[in-house]
Structures are given as structure tokens and as C-alpha cells.
Amino acid sequence: MGSVMQTVKLDLQDQTVREVNQFLHDLGPSEGIEQVEILHPQGNHSIAVGMDADVEILIRGHAGYFAAGMNKQARVTITGNVGWSVAENIMSGSVRVKGNASQSAAASGHGGLVVIEGNASNRCGISMKGVDIVVGGSVGHLSGFMAQAGRMVVCGDADPGLGDSLYEAVFYVGGEIRGLGADAREEPMTDADFASVRSLLEHADLKHPLEKFKRVASARTLYHWNTDAQQEY
Amino acid sequence: MENISLSLFRGALYGKLSTIYLESSASGTSFALLLACNQFEPCETVYLEPRKQMCGIVGLLIKPKPLRKQLGRLMVPMFNSMGARGPDSGGCAFFHEPTPASQRRISLLVSDRAYDWPSFEAGLRSTFSETGDTASQLESTENHAVLTTTISPAEIQAWLSAEEPALRVLSVGRSIEVFKDIGHPSEIAERYHFSEVSASHCVGHTRMATESAVTPEHSHPFTAGEDFCLVHNGSLSNPYMLRRKLEREGLKFETDNDTEAACRYLQWRMQQGEDLSIALEHAFEELDGFYTLLMATEDRLSLVRDAFACKPAVVAETDDYVAISSEYRSLAHLPDADQAEIFEPQPEEIYSWAV
Known part of the structure; x- marks a missing residue:
């Protein structure tokens, strides 16, 4: 017997975030629920945090802080804007924001894919640890601060301080870079880089001319303590 | 309370801990640790609320004149909802049609909720009747009152110091009225009937005190000079330096609050002839710390964030x-x-809207 695609609608005008999240946490493979729609998010915080189920979640409207935080497996889409720390510490699955994202999008993300179709604000991808991030618009200042692993594609511009003190994460910027942070440097794009960007844009379902992208990675001068630098970085 | 929670937390860690679940709460950057532990029957939930600098700010400017009577009704849910960020005190400055040039509105505060305003008014009238004052009007609500008068603010202040030292002047101007008090913002909004206020614009604040006492005087908005007020989310690291500098210039402070220093600093610069945007450019150099500042004058609403933009702000604009x-x-x-143009202010950029 083939499973029937089942969609459940939850309305945050009738239920609390806690109740909605509990429902989401209780989802098991046996229920056969493949899609959950969440209505009237109204900027509430912490919607769909801590997911660990292979379902599609559609949040219709603007969400507040921590939307889809700590996500595993789930494919979450927010049709509006999100507040601070969307997809914070994402492990796997994907989170898509159709509008703009506030600060610290995908902060410390370990895996999965985070797509911001609009702009992402300050500190996007701060301390990222393996997540892939694709931003259709621009990113705010200090994005990719101390980023350890993973890739971030920015189709628009990057505000000052991009990649400050970064480790092994790599950034691709399609627009203007308004300033690099300490130890971040622009490097030539290799064929492998172009292939990375092409594949990430495809996964994100976004388009941008490939030849525009510049690669930013660590110069690795901060990896070892240098007494001569007198702490002047 | 916090210590008890912490020791429970440690107990849980050393005991048979089955799960620790880090949960983001609805109050923004504060968080709660949910512990489910075999040691406790039934499962214990321990909330740890670290003292974070929260506070909430709200501002509303209504563009079409006929809609201005709805300002209070629209701002109250904004103000109440930000009570989650700042539950210990709150306040709001409303800007009305200016009085005739000869008159001032003076907002007054007294700690006694049952204060005898009629005898205050009688005292005022008998003192100033010889100077020809017949037009003074007083509107009081519990411990607040707004006096509209042709008597000069300096004369009123001198008389208050001599006759009614318990009274504080919260604001002076032709447009501004200020209400602020301790307690949950929703109680304050109800007490002073914010929902009924008709005004062109307002600036409100919900406070979670971190650096000075919780009193009505320490609550925001702060005012300086005439028709200028400021609310602040964040904390300054050099308020005493600023304060000493301004005190040498002859300025007087009413509290030890960091925001008062920022407010008086900006007003002092404006007094030197700078407009607010130039004063703010200097403030970026001189204020050290974290801040989102929302300011209002009789004809403008202005907003800035510090260079790191650690403190949040969202703007929604429609026609x-x-x-x-x-x-x-x-x-x-x-x-x-949901159809509004929504954006976050950039660090060290000045946003300003004319009434």
C-alpha cells in the first residue's frame, strides 16, 4: 500500500509555539505526515526549533528569533522575514528564508543548507562549522566571523569585516566586498571553486553570473602566536 | 533564586542526568535550561535566567493627521509585548500639537499615588496669581500630572524646589508629555490610559535594569532641555566620564543612570547649535558601549545603533x-x-523621520 501524502496545518493564533513545537518533536516516521504548514507566525520566537524528522515545514509569514534552530533532517521554509539566529546550529536538512534574515543567520551551523533569498544582516554564518549558506542578496558586517568550516555564497555585497579571524571556511562573493576582516584574503577562483558555487546555487535554486564570484579564505597568519606582532592584528 | 537553580543544575549534572535540553525562550536572548533527570520525581524543569541586558524600545510616528487619534491604541500592544524584554519598569513620551509659543507643557511625577493634586493646583494659583497667571491647567492621573502654563519652566522649577520638593519634572516643552513608572509595562499603559492618547509620535521603553536602581526616575524616556527625549537599549561603559565632562560645563544630573548621560550629552551639543545628526556623529566618537538609541523632538523621530549593532531594532514603514x-x-x-517595508538599521547610520 502506497503512503498518502499528508499535510497538517497548525495555526499559531490557536496554539502556542510550545504546543506547535511539541507536535513537531513528536512526529515519527509512522505517522506518514510529510508536510506541516504553520500559519500566523506573527514574529514569534523559536518556531520549529529542535526538529529531527524528515518532513517539510512551511512557515507562512514573518518569524522571530531562532526560527528552525538546531535543525536535523527537516526541510523548513519561511515565506517572510526572520529575526536573529535563524537555523542556529543547524546539523542537517535545509532552511530557506524567502525574505530577509536578521543577525547571526546559520550561526555555528554544522551541516545542511541554509538559503536566504533576500539579505542577511550582521554576523551571517558566524562560527559556522560545516554548514553551506547561500544568500541571494547581501550580508551585513562581520559575516563569517571565526568561521571554521563550510561554504558561504553571497550573490550581493558583503559589508566590512567579512571573515574576520576565519579558519577553514570559504566564502564566495558575487558583489562588492566592502572590507575584509583580520586574516581574511581574496584568492583566485579555481575550477573547483566555480563548480562549488554552481552546485550551491543549483541547490539553492538561485541564479547569479558565475564569473562575478570572488573567493575569500583564511591567510592563516593567525594560526600561530606571533610575539613580534605585539597583538597588533 | 538563581543560586538555587544553579545548585539544582549541578546536582542534575552529577546525578543521573538523562537529557539536557537547551531551549530558546520567547523572551529573546535569555534562555532556559530544561533538565529532565531521573534524580527528581517527576521530571524537574529548572529555568536559568541569566541577567542579560535586554530592555525593549518602541517608537511610532503616524503620518496622516486624521489617523493620529489612533496612536495610543496602536502603540499599546507594541509596548506591552516588549514588556517581555523589560518587565521591571517602563515609560513613554508622547508628542502633541504644540501649545501657543507662550505656553509650556510640564510633566510632573510624585512617588505618592494618592498625592493631593487639587491642593497643589491651589498653591500654584495663589503663588502665581499676582503675576497674572490665570491660564494654567493641570491634568492629573494618580502620581503623574501635566501642567500647561504660561509661567516659565524656571519659575515653576524654583517654586517646586521650595514648596513641593517631592515633585519631579519629567519633561518640559510645547509638545512633549512623559509618563514613566516602575512595574510591568502593561500595568503602566493601563494606569496612564496610553491607549486613549492622540499624538503625532511617541517613544517608549520597557526596562530590565542592569546598571542602576529600579525607580520611576531611573526609567526611560530621559529628557533634557525642551521637547527632546531619548530611550536606550544597551549599556554604556563611559557614562561617568561623559558625566564629569558635562558637569564641568555646568549641567546638572538627576540620576546615576547611563542613559541620562547620553541624553544630556546630545542635548548639550544641540544647545551649542548643532542639529541632532551632527550631535550623533560626535556621539559615535564619544559614547563607548552598546546602544540602540531612539530619540524624538517635536518634529522628528531618530534612530541609531552602535558600531557593532549588538542591540536589535526593526523598522516597519508604510504610507x-x-x-x-x-x-x-x-x-x-x-x-x-506584513506588507510594510521592513528593515534593520545599519550600524552607525542615522535614521530620521520628519513628522
């Missing part, structure tokens, strides 16, 4: 209004909020 808040959720109820 009818400019609404500013710490978080979008307090703007979601506004008409057409």
Missing part, C-alpha cells in the same frame, strides 16, 4: 506610519505590517 521596535513581533498587529 501611514513609521513603527520601530526591538523585535518584529511587537509590530505584527499593526495594520498592513
Whole structure:
């Protein structure tokens, strides 16, 4: 017997975030629920945090802080804007924001894919640890601060301080870079880089001319303590 | 309370801990640790609320004149919702049509909720009747009152110091009225009937005190000079340096609050002839710390964030209004909020809207 695609609608005008999240946490493979729609998010915080189920979640409207935080497996889409720390510490699955994202999008993300179709604000991808991030618009200042692993594609511009003190994460910027942070440097794009960007844009379902992208990675001068630098970085 | 929670937490860690679940709460950057532990029957939930500098700010400017009578009704849900960020005190400055040039509105505060305003008014009238004052009007609500008068603010202040030392002047100007008090913002909004206020623009604040006492005087908005007020989310690291500098210039302070220093600093610069945007450019150099500052004069609403933009702010603008808040959720109820142009102010950029 083939499973029937089942969609459940939850309305945050009738239920609390806690109740909605509990429902989401209780989802098991046996229920056969493949899609959950969440209505009237109204900027509430912490919607769909801590997911660990292979379902599609559609949040219709603007969400507040921590939307889809700590996500595993789930494919979450927010049709509006999100507040601070969307997809914070994402492990796997994907989170898509159709509008703009506030600060610290995908902060410390370990895996999965985070797509911001609009702009992402300050500190996007701060301390990222393996997540892939694709931003259709621009990113705010200090994005990719101390980023350890993973890739971030920015189709628009990057505000000052991009990649400050970064480790092994790599950034691709399609627009203007308004300033690099300490130890971040622009490097030539290799064929492998172009292939990375092409594949990430495809996964994100976004388009941008490939030849525009510049690669930013660590110069690795901060990896070892240098007494001569007198702490002047 | 916090210590008890912490020791429970440690107990849980050393005991048979089955799960620790880090949960983001609805109050923004504060968080709660949910512990499910075999040691406790039934499962214990321990909330750890670290003292974070929260506070909420709200601002609303209504563009079409006929809609201004709705300002109070629209701002109260904004203000109440930001009570989650700042539950210990709150306040709001409302800007009305200016009085004739000869008159001032003076907002007054007294700690006694049963204060005898009629005898205050009688005392005022008998003192100033010889100077020909017949036009003074007093509107009181519990421990607040707004005096509209032709008597000069300096004369009123001198008389208050001599005769009614318990009274504080919260604001002076032709447009501004200020209400602020301790308690949950929703109680304050109800006490002073914010929902009935008709005004062109307002600036509100919900406080979670971190650096000075919780009193009505330490609550925001702060005012300096005439028709200028400021609310602040964040904390300054050099308020005493600023204060010493301004005191040498002859300025007087009413509290030890860091925001008062920023407010008086900006007003002092404006007094030297600078407009607010030039004063703010200097403030970027001289204020050290974290801040989102929302300011109002009789004809403008202005907003800035510090260089790191660690403290939040969201602006929603439509043809009818400019609404500013710490978080979008307090703007979601506004008409057409989901269609509004929504953006976050950039660090060290000055945003200003004319009434």
C-alpha cells in the first residue's frame, strides 16, 4: 500500500509555539505526515526549533528569533522575514528564508543548507562549522566571523569585516566586498571553486553570473602566536 | 533564586542526568535550561535566567493627521509585548500639537499615588496669581500630572524646589508629555490610559535594569532641555566620564543612570547649535558601549545603533506610519505590517523621520 501524502496545518493564533513545537518533536516516521504548514507566525520566537524528522515545514509569514534552530533532517521554509539566529546550529536538512534574515543567520551551523533569498544582516554564518549558506542578496558586517568550516555564497555585497579571524571556511562573493576582516584574503577562483558555487546555487535554486564570484579564505597568519606582532592584528 | 537553580543544575549534572535540553525562550536572548533527570520525581524543569541586558524600545510616528487619534491604541500592544524584554519598569513620551509659543507643557511625577493634586493646583494659583497667571491647567492621573502654563519652566522649577520638593519634572516643552513608572509595562499603559492618547509620535521603553536602581526616575524616556527625549537599549561603559565632562560645563544630573548621560550629552551639543545628526556623529566618537538609541523632538523621530549593532531594532514603514521596535513581533498587529517595508538599521547610520 502506497503512503498518502499528508499535510497538517497548525495555526499559531490557536496554539502556542510550545504546543506547535511539541507536535513537531513528536512526529515519527509512522505517522506518514510529510508536510506541516504553520500559519500566523506573527514574529514569534523559536518556531520549529529542535526538529529531527524528515518532513517539510512551511512557515507562512514573518518569524522571530531562532526560527528552525538546531535543525536535523527537516526541510523548513519561511515565506517572510526572520529575526536573529535563524537555523542556529543547524546539523542537517535545509532552511530557506524567502525574505530577509536578521543577525547571526546559520550561526555555528554544522551541516545542511541554509538559503536566504533576500539579505542577511550582521554576523551571517558566524562560527559556522560545516554548514553551506547561500544568500541571494547581501550580508551585513562581520559575516563569517571565526568561521571554521563550510561554504558561504553571497550573490550581493558583503559589508566590512567579512571573515574576520576565519579558519577553514570559504566564502564566495558575487558583489562588492566592502572590507575584509583580520586574516581574511581574496584568492583566485579555481575550477573547483566555480563548480562549488554552481552546485550551491543549483541547490539553492538561485541564479547569479558565475564569473562575478570572488573567493575569500583564511591567510592563516593567525594560526600561530606571533610575539613580534605585539597583538597588533 | 538563581543560586538555587544553579545548585539544582549541578546536582542534575552529577546525578543521573538523562537529557539536557537547551531551549530558546520567547523572551529573546535569555534562555532556559530544561533538565529532565531521573534524580527528581517527576521530571524537574529548572529555568536559568541569566541577567542579560535586554530592555525593549518602541517608537511610532503616524503620518496622516486624521489617523493620529489612533496612536495610543496602536502603540499599546507594541509596548506591552516588549514588556517581555523589560518587565521591571517602563515609560513613554508622547508628542502633541504644540501649545501657543507662550505656553509650556510640564510633566510632573510624585512617588505618592494618592498625592493631593487639587491642593497643589491651589498653591500654584495663589503663588502665581499676582503675576497674572490665570491660564494654567493641570491634568492629573494618580502620581503623574501635566501642567500647561504660561509661567516659565524656571519659575515653576524654583517654586517646586521650595514648596513641593517631592515633585519631579519629567519633561518640559510645547509638545512633549512623559509618563514613566516602575512595574510591568502593561500595568503602566493601563494606569496612564496610553491607549486613549492622540499624538503625532511617541517613544517608549520597557526596562530590565542592569546598571542602576529600579525607580520611576531611573526609567526611560530621559529628557533634557525642551521637547527632546531619548530611550536606550544597551549599556554604556563611559557614562561617568561623559558625566564629569558635562558637569564641568555646568549641567546638572538627576540620576546615576547611563542613559541620562547620553541624553544630556546630545542635548548639550544641540544647545551649542548643532542639529541632532551632527550631535550623533560626535556621539559615535564619544559614547563607548552598546546602544540602540531612539530619540524624538517635536518634529522628528531618530534612530541609531552602535558600531557593532549588538542591540536589535526593526523598522516597519508604510504610507501611514513609521513603527520601530526591538523585535518584529511587537509590530505584527499593526495594520498592513506584513506588507510594510521592513528593515534593520545599519550600524552607525542615522535614521530620521520628519513628522
